[in-house]
Amino acid sequence: MRGAVLHGPKDLRFEEREMPSVIKPTDAILRISATCVCGSDLWPYRGIQKIAQPTPMGHEYCGIVEKVGSAVRTVKPGQFVIGSFFASDNTCPHCHAGYQTSCQQREFVTTAQAPILRVPLADGTLVAAPEVPPDDLVPSLLTLSDVMGTGWFAADAAGVKPGSTVAVVGDGAVGLLGVLSAKQIGAGRIIAMSRHESRQKLAKEFGATDIVTERGDDGVARIKELTKGIGADSVLECVGTQESMMQAIRSTRPGGGIGYVGVPHGVELDGEQLFFSHVHLHGGPAPVRRYLPELINLVWERKINPGKVFDLVLPLDQVAEGYRAMDERRAIKTLLRP
Numbered sequence: 001m002r003g004a005v006l007h008g009p010k011d012l013r014f015e016e017r018e019m020p021s022v023i024k025p026t027d028a029i030l031r032i033s034a035t036c037v038c039g040s041d042l043w044p045y046r047g048i049q050k051i052a053q054p055t056p057m058g059h060e061y062c063g064i065v066e067k068v069g070s071a072v073r074t075v076k077p078g079q080f081v082i083g084s085f086f087a088s089d090n091t092c093p094h095c096h097a098g099y100q101t102s103c104q105q106r107e108f109v110t111t112a113q114a115p116i117l118r119v120p121l122a123d124g125t126l127v128a129a130p131e132v133p134p135d136d137l138v139p140s141l142l143t144l145s146d147v148m149g150t151g152w153f154a155a156d157a158a159g160v161k162p163g164s165t166v167a168v169v170g171d172g173a174v175g176l177l178g179v180l181s182a183k184q185i186g187a188g189r190i191i192a193m194s195r196h197e198s199r200q201k202l203a204k205e206f207g208a209t210d211i212v213t214e215r216g217d218d219g220v221a222r223i224k225e226l227t228k229g230i231g232a233d234s235v236l237e238c239v240g241t242q243e244s245m246m247q248a249i250r251s252t253r254p255g256g257g258i259g260y261v262g263v264p265h266g267v268e269l270d271g272e273q274l275f276f277s278h279v280h281l282h283g284g285p286a287p288v289r290r291y292l293p294e295l296i297n298l299v300w301e302r303k304i305n306p307g308k309v310f311d312l313v314l315p316l317d318q319v320a321e322g323y324r325a326m327d328e329r330r331a332i333k334t335l336l337r338p
């Protein structure tokens, strides 16, 4: 079997890898229907996050169950399933609290850019679709594995409610799906911060009512101006830099909420500034497993179409071009078909 392996900065190869098999009785083996490149894959791809050795890549996946271990009860061969990027038992106290990405037994799924994938803790991790989906639903179902679930968590963590005024920092796939999530929850006004025309267009399609192109101090000033000097009720921080985090904190009204889902790189917060900002801050790796049943349902009934974030579709063996296109911002998100 061949799959994506990162050898060093900008050196992504599609090469021979060991065929996955059932190792533990709680494992499932999937034949991948579609996988994709994540914004977070670009951190090691760009060399910002160091890798110690050649590293198989990919953590967003959906596909057909081929085989299960002897202890697997709820997942069956032939089912079309979607799972989170963190495998979880869904039985421990953290899973019960809805934080499956902090599961006491969690395992990162890291080899999904390949035709065959081993998923640990299959019963707790995978959720089956009602049946094998028509092909046009596959991209949207794939987004539930991470990017859509992450946008949804950002909106949930930021406390978005019907009628809320929401600002979204970041126009990558997660930010755009944060817009869609806020819209679905019923936000009254959604301000998307974006400088790129194609992304602004998609943000509007997903429900953005206003676009702010300014960043930093000017971006904060613009949000204040649009909210009569008050600030947004909820802000979704979908980037993970010092600038984006501060932009989020300063754009939020006192008593408002921030959902932060951009993996922080070099972010440092000033305690005193945070103290006087009066904001609720909640984020982390999105517990997408919590939202899977609800989001599968919304996609299945064609109420949401998050698969629109894929603006580049490639055969899996061209995965390297998929990374390049995202790295150079020629593509928002690349879908890969084995």
Ligand SMILES: [Zn+2]
Binding pocket: 038, 039, 040, 059, 060, 085, 146, 147
């Ligand atoms: Zn991801």
Ligand SMILES: [Zn+2]
Binding pocket: 088, 089, 090, 091, 092, 093, 094, 095, 096, 100, 102, 103, 104, 105
């Ligand atoms: Zn758990």
